[in-house]
Amino acid sequence: MDLKSLKESIKNGKAKDTEELVQKLLAQGADAEDILNQALIPAMDEVGELFxxxxxxxxxxxxxxxxxxxxxxxxxxxxxAKGVKSRGKVVLGTVRGDLHDIGKNLVKMMVEGAGFEVVDLGIDVTPEKFVQAVKDHQAGLIGMSALLTTTMLSMRDTVNLLKSEGVRNQVKVMVGGAPLRKEFADEIGADFYGKDATEAKNYAKFVYEE
Ligand code: B12
Structure with a gap:
């Protein structure tokens, strides 16, 4: 697989070349998850380092x-996965003040791929919006993403609001994003910290199948 040129083309911001390279790899039979984990995510990591x-x-x-x-x-x-019946609902969003959505979108893809219905609230999602969506959709799992050390703090507000609105015991809370650690998730009272989209997917399976 020509992953090196794919990485370079992302790092150089060449959208059209990137799309063509991915299509070419897929046509050659490359696995989508390998492309993701071996080229796309490492490329963004390198972009972050250069920044x-x-x-x-x-x-x-x-x-x-x-x-x-x-x-x-x-x-x-x-x-x-096509035609898979929904295994349960997952409310997902990037937290208040935070516009980073690439990781959140990856989580969405993986979770959807495993057959769950994702209610995607987008970016800059307030605790109120998260809690309302949990109520409206009767979701059993909520996933919050944050990429900034400043915005991750709003996850605590969402957990607290779930409690004060009386719905905390109906929903599991998973959190993720580059600056987070398990200790932080424990400290704010989340149920799960996932380091990547695969862990998010596995946790969704665990929640709905336990
Ligand atoms: C791309 C990028 C941007 C883009 C975002 C575009 C978009 N549509 O998302 C733009 C240019 C808009 C941007 C803006 C800014 N950015 Co920026 N950005 C990045 C960068 C380079 C990559 C992020 C990314 O997409 N990574 C790839 C994805 C796949 O990884 P990920 O998000 O971590 O997601 C994975 C896991 O964390 C996990 N995960 C993610 N969410 C969730 C959720 C759940 C529930 C679970 C279980 C798992 C999970 O799964 C994902 C897949 O495996 C990072 C550097 C980095 N390496 O993180 C900086 C970075 C996050 N940005 C940074 C900064 C400072 C900013 C700005 C403040 C810059 C500025 N001066 O304006 C603004 C803030 C804007 C805002 N209010 O949000 C800093 C943050 C520093 C900090 N610790 O707070 C970083 C770390 C860069 C750096 N090294 O300094 N940024």
Missing amino acids: QQGEYFVPELLVAARAMQKAMEAIRPKLI
Whole structure:
């Protein structure tokens, strides 16, 4: 698999090339999950490092993110199992003040691919919106994503609001995103910290099948 050029094309923000390379790999029989884990995610990690080192700035992040989105759209049909009956509902969103949605969208794809119905609230989701969606959809699981050390704190507000609204015992709470750790999840009273989309999917299975 020509993963190196795919990584480079994401890092350079070449959306069209990226899409073509992914399509080519898929046509050659490459596995969508391998493409994701061995090229797309590592490419974004490298973009993050370049940003931290001051070699990339926000515009470079944005074009890389756009290329990443194109790649994700291309692998999406392969990741989503077709015709699977919903195994349960999962409310998902990126927390208040946070606009990063690539990781959240990956979680969505994997969870949907495993046959769950995802209620995607998008980005910048307030605790009130999360709690309302849990009530409206009678969801048994909620997933919150945060990529900033400042915004992850709002996860605690959501957990507390679930409690004060009397629905905490009806729903499991999973959290994830690059700055999070299990200790933080424990501290705010979440049920689960997942380091990646696969763990999110496995936890959804666990919640609905236990
Ligand atoms: C792309 C990117 C952006 C893009 C986002 C585009 C988009 N549509 O998402 C743009 C350019 C908009 C952006 C903006 C900013 N960004 Co930015 N960004 C990134 C970057 C490079 C990659 C993030 C990403 O997509 N990673 C790939 C995905 C697949 O990984 P992931 O999100 O971690 O998700 C995985 C897991 O964490 C997990 N997961 C994620 N969510 C969930 C949820 C659940 C429930 C579970 C179980 C698991 C799970 O599964 C995913 C798949 O395996 C990171 C660097 C990095 N390495 O994280 C910086 C980074 C997150 N950004 C950063 C910063 C500072 C900013 C800005 C403040 C920059 C600025 N000065 O304006 C703004 C903030 C905007 C805002 N209010 O949100 C910092 C954060 C520092 C910090 N610790 O707080 C980082 C770490 C860069 C850095 N090294 O300094 N950014």
